[in-house]
Amino acid sequence: MIFLANLRQPLSGNKLNFISQQEADIHWMKVALSLANKAQMQGEVPVGALIVQDNVLIAQGFNCPIATQDPTSHAEIQAIRNAALIQNNYRLKASTLYVTLEPCAMCAGAIVQARIKRVVFGASDTKAGAAGSVFNVLQHPMLNHRVELTTAVLKEDCAKILVDFFKRRRKQLAAS
Numbered sequence: 067m068i069f070l071a072n073l074r075q076p077l078s079g080n081k082l083n084f085i086s087q088q089e090a091d092i093h094w095m096k097v098a099l100s101l102a103n104k105a106q107m108q109g110e111v112p113v114g115a116l117i118v119q120d121n122v123l124i125a126q127g128f129n130c131p132i133a134t135q136d137p138t139s140h141a142e143i144q145a146i147r148n149a150a151l152i153q154n155n156y157r158l159k160a161s162t163l164y165v166t167l168e169p170c171a172m173c174a175g176a177i178v179q180a181r182i183k184r185v186v187f188g189a190s191d192t193k194a195g196a197a198g199s200v201f202n203v204l205q206h207p208m209l210n211h212r213v214e215l216t217t218a219v220l221k222e223d224c225a226k227i228l229v230d231f232f233k234r235r236r237k238q239l240a241a242s
């Protein structure tokens with residue numbers, strides 16, 4: 067829980083320079099993967115998210131519904147809450163959200179509510195993804211806010227951390 071509180075502090079705010087959007091996306095997805103790893107170390111399903119504005123890291127989050135006893139504590143929700151607090155603004159219009167796993171319907175709804183400009187995700191979620199796999203909440207024609215979407219950035223790494231996690235968990239359950 068101490069670590070969660072630390073995530074709510076403003077970050078150093080250094081602006082990074084990249085030669086291309088692709089290079090920037092890979093850099094930030096690696097950071098999101100390190101956050102997924104933090105979730106894993108706490109026994110949570112490893113998903114990490116962060117919010118960037120103009121190549122400055124604004125806020126981070128990782129999946130933590132068990133630790134917080136809160137089913138809404140997905141990585142994206144944590145990152146959005148932290149960003150809004152740090153920015154003193156419930157709208158995050160100029161922001162890009164990076165997340166290792168395709169957002170679910172709840173998180174996609176929150177992303178639309180926050181008016182986030184762009185979402186970049188790694189692995190697709192064919193069972194619950196709401197950015198094209200099962201639903202497309204982020205770009206629904208009936209909604210008045212549509213999110214720019216970039217998919218499959220470091221998708222193998224983002225999928226592997228989840229697959230390995232569930233494999234280990236099944237093994238632990240079988241052994242107990």
Ligand SMILES: [Zn+2]
Nearest residue numbers: 140169170173
């Ligand atoms: Zn979610």
